[in-house]
Structure formats: C-alpha cells, structure tokens
Amino acid sequence: MTRPGGRSARVRDAVHDAVVELLAAGETDATVPKIAERAGVNPTSIYRRWGTLDNLLLDAAVTRLRETSPIPDTGSLRGDLTAWANGVEHAMRDRHGQILLRALVATMAPEREPVEYLRARGDDLQQTIDAAAARGEAVPAVQDVLDFVLAPLYLRVLFRLPVEPGVGGELVERLLRAL
Amino acid sequence: MTRPGGRSARVRDAVHDAVVELLAAGETDATVPKIAERAGVNPTSIYRRWGTLDNLLLDAAVTRLRETSPIPDTGSLRGDLTAWANGVEHAMRDRHGQILLRALVATMAPEREPVEYLRARGDDLQQTIDAAAARGEAVPAVQDVLDFVLAPLYLRVLFRLPVEPGVGGELVERLLRAL
DNA sequence: TCGCTAAAGCAAGGGCGTTTGCTTTAGGGT
C-alpha cells in the first residue's frame, strides 16, 4: 500500500525543486547529500525512495518536462505545430529546460530500462496529426515532425549552439513545405 | 617542453581504449581507478594528465569521434553528403559510436569551456559545400546539413530510437530536395 | 652513449558519498 498524499508528495516536490535549482545554479557534480540539504530533507530518504542519483535526476527531468510544452488545438495543423514548436523553442532557450533535457539524455544510458519519453511526446503529436487528417489536411508522419522540428532544436541545446529566435516556426514551415 | 612520443602516447591510447571498452561493457559508473586498472596504468597518471573523469571522457570521445566518418570527395555534393551520411549512420548503429556520442553530449555541460566539436564538423562540411559551389552546384548552408541530416541521426541514438537502414541517404535526399 | 627531466609509479592519508539498523513522525483507514 502506497501513500501518495501529504508528506510524501511534499518531499517529492521539494526534492525535484532542489534538483532543478541546484543544476540551474551551475552545480556540475550534484550529489544526493547536496540535494537533500537544499530540499530540507534527510539524504537517507532520497536513497530509500530513488535508490540512485541517476534515478532521481531522470525522475525529476521526466516529471518536469511533461508539464511543459503541451500541444494546443488551434483548428489547423500549421497553427498547432507552430504554437507547439514555439513552446519547445522557448523551453530550449530557458536554462531550466536546457538542464532538464540534458539530464534526460544523460540518464538514458542503453543499459537502463527504456523511459519512453519521446514515445509519450509522439503519442500527443499523433493525436494532433490524426485530428488534422480527419479534417482533410495533408499530414506528415510523427517521425517527420521529430526529425524536422524537434531534432534540430534539441541538437542546438545539446551542442550549445544558439537557439535563434523564430527557428521553431521556420522548422515547422520547412516540414509543411516538404509534404 | 612536452614529450608526445613513446610512453606518453602509449598510455594515452591505452586509457582511451579502456574508456571505450569499459563503457561498451555496460559499466554505468566508470571511475578513474577502474579505467586505470583496465588500461594497466596507475590512477595517479590519469589524474595528473586529465584532472577529472569528465575531462578524460570528453577527450576520449572527441579524439575517437574525430577519427570516424570523414567526408570523402566523390565529385558531386550529393555523392559526398550521401557517403558521409552513410558513415555517420553506420557509426550511430555501432555500439561504440553510440557510447562516444553519449559521452560527448553528457560531458558538454554548459559551465565547461565550449568544446567546438560540431564547429570542427561544420568546418569540414563547409569545405565540401564550398567546393560544390565552386563547381556551380546549388548548395545548402552548413546549418541545414546539421538540421536535416545530423540532428535526426543523433536524436535516434540519444533517445534510443532505432536507426533505420538507409535513413542517412534519405535524409540527404530530403535536404537536397528542399533546396 | 650519457645525462636531464617530463611523465609514470607508489603509498598513505583525508574526505565524502553510501549503506544499514533503529527510532520517530504523520497519513489514512477503521
């Protein structure tokens, strides 16, 4: 029997906050004791709940990234994708977003059980695309959206290239032009 | 005065090999002592030369990745890019290539001095593109090559999506079609 | 070939992350 409410939730949120804040503060080597101190929590609690630092970082990254960049419903595929791409672009220009993406990638080592983050993202895209197809619009495949839009944005962050303003919209236009 | 030859070079190569082998063996938490043992080298030698584990991983990744996927000269831009993309695709399907890319990205945290890995890659691409332009071909910008070809390939590896056979060539065709 | 010195090896010590058994707190069902 699990107890999701009350103190447990408070501790979980405090630890997640501490992770993001610590990484955002430029802490290169975040450790469990440092995170625990900032969260006002005992290190043992973190070890008991998450086991390893990697698990914690991954959990924090996935949890927080899921809350950002939802896909709106503007009535047209171009509008939906453009708004979404602008959201992603904005997140990728934000320091927290960059750090979370980096943490997500860094903890997705091949030997871990797969965390289907992109799959969840892809499912959302698929729904948007299906709706557009039902309206009779010409639609791309999900993989095309990832290749044309998401991959270039992620590449810029991971390799520390500048995220040019408006690049998200340009990438969407490029995708639609290729249809 | 530095002594690049002889023993130093042997140690450097042995350590680089040990890094790649250890990571390829599924070692999640590689440490300096473990690397040193596998390389048949004293841990102190590694600390003295590289300072930190991150520096070592970054150096190993950059050094080894630089040796792979050179851009050939086939006489046409399509031929050059296709051959290069095939090489990158092949490296991205190889376990060592995946690990090196992951190590490269993981150690490129924002607070380090930038390691212009992509810039070096971009310079090579620029030369190829300039040569094609001099022959009168229609050419893309370097950033377009990175966005259309490299980013999708890297995305697949970093998020553990399958690298479909022939995807490199398809991405190049898509790029050239967009011109 | 001989010496110089950069670089590798060696050993000991400190520091910190991690584990573990136990105690205390507080959420949720009765």
Added chain:
DNA sequence: ACCCTAAAGCAAACGCCCTTGCTTTAGCGA
C-alpha cells in the same frame, strides 16, 4: 478519535575516490 504502518529522520560505520609528496622510469637532446 484511535491505531497501524508507510515513510522520513537519525547516527554510525564502511568503502572508495581523490589528493599529495616522493621515488622511479624512460624519452629525447647533447
């Protein structure tokens, strides 16, 4: 309101990474 127990706190001990002063080895120039 009371009890039960999941979850957090506490403290001590372990282990291992990392540092540091010194010694030894072996490139490379004279």
